[in-house]
Amino acid sequence: MSFPLLIAIVGPTAAGKTALSVRIAKHFNTEIVSADSRQFYKEMEIGTAKPTPEELKEAPHHFINNLSIQEEYSVGKYEKEALKCLHEIFKKHDKVVLVGGSGLFANAVCNGLDILPVGDAKVRQHYEELLQLEGIEALQKELKEKDPAYFEIVDIKNPRRLIRALEVCKISGLPYSHFRNKKHVKRDFAIVKIGIVPDKEILIERINRRVDDMLAAGWLQECKLLYPHRNLNALKTVGYTELFDFIEGEMGWEETVQKMKTNTWHYAKRQLTWFRKDKEIKWFSPDDDAQVYSYITDFISSQ
Numbered sequence: 001m002s003f004p005l006l007i008a009i010v011g012p013t014a015a016g017k018t019a020l021s022v023r024i025a026k027h028f029n030t031e032i033v034s035a036d037s038r039q040f041y042k043e044m045e046i047g048t049a050k051p052t053p054e055e056l057k058e059a060p061h062h063f064i065n066n067l068s069i070q071e072e073y074s075v076g077k078y079e080k081e082a083l084k085c086l087h088e089i090f091k092k093h094d095k096v097v098l099v100g101g102s103g104l105f106a107n108a109v110c111n112g113l114d115i116l117p118v119g120d121a122k123v124r125q126h127y128e129e130l131l132q133l134e135g136i137e138a139l140q141k142e143l144k145e146k147d148p149a150y151f152e153i154v155d156i157k158n159p160r161r162l163i164r165a166l167e168v169c170k171i172s173g174l175p176y177s178h179f180r181n182k183k184h185v186k187r188d189f190a191i192v193k194i195g196i197v198p199d200k201e202i203l204i205e206r207i208n209r210r211v212d213d214m215l216a217a218g219w220l221q222e223c224k225l226l227y228p229h230r231n232l233n234a235l236k237t238v239g240y241t242e243l244f245d246f247i248e249g250e251m252g253w254e255e256t257v258q259k260m261k262t263n264t265w266h267y268a269k270r271q272l273t274w275f276r277k278d279k280e281i282k283w284f285s286p287d288d289d290a291q292v293y294s295y296i297t298d299f300i301s302s303q
Helices: 017-027 053-058 075-089 103-111 121-134 136-146 159-172 200-216 219-229 240-247 253-276 289-302
Strands: 005-010 032-034 095-099 190-196 281-284
Touching (some): 017 053, 032 075, 075 095, 075 103, 103 253, 136 159, 190 289
Parallel strands (some): 005 190, 190 281
């Protein structure tokens, strides 16, 4: 095999990606690069399902706790920094593991960013004002009308993603999804893509149990500390938004917990919709280690 290999592990939240990535990294004696856009933030410790201290010791990790929620960060900046990081790791190892459920970030490393129309400050300002006046629901409603395909896979709790997509729709007169995945850059490393997903019932059970475990670990207390910063983009994500609503007295506790579980499941479905459009991904159950190793070995042999 003439090229170094990136082993990309993707899939929905709570599928078991982190544990598998650690096992694969240990198997190949290599390091892990995170493509989870919420695990970057050091203040979001409990609600982002970061690797445990034990898992962090099992294999070197990159892009975990590397940012503050106060910092502006983009997928474009991540792409540049992740590629630089991979370049350095490949000097030591011929294989590296990339893992995460943030499809946009994983795709940026594997395929490069999409070519989009130049932004328009006036259009963006229009949607910023709409967000302030009518709330995120107004953005969601308009995007669903203008680009139902992208609406199915975007993080609808993230106003920045919604505004960017609506800006492109307005400028071009075309759906945002029209411009996505129009180019694949050629990387100087080979890429094998591994998708991890358990059966539906098991995934729902894992999501529910994870929410319960995080709450037991002090997630509400974490959100109380972060509440003064609730309008930062980093915190506009599933779980945190529901707990902020609870803190503000908009919901009772039982309703809040159920809504967190339901919204996390909806988020997992959107992740699956995103990843299943990539035909290069080979899907496995979370504990299919032998089959995964065999698939990676066969991939290497075919290069």
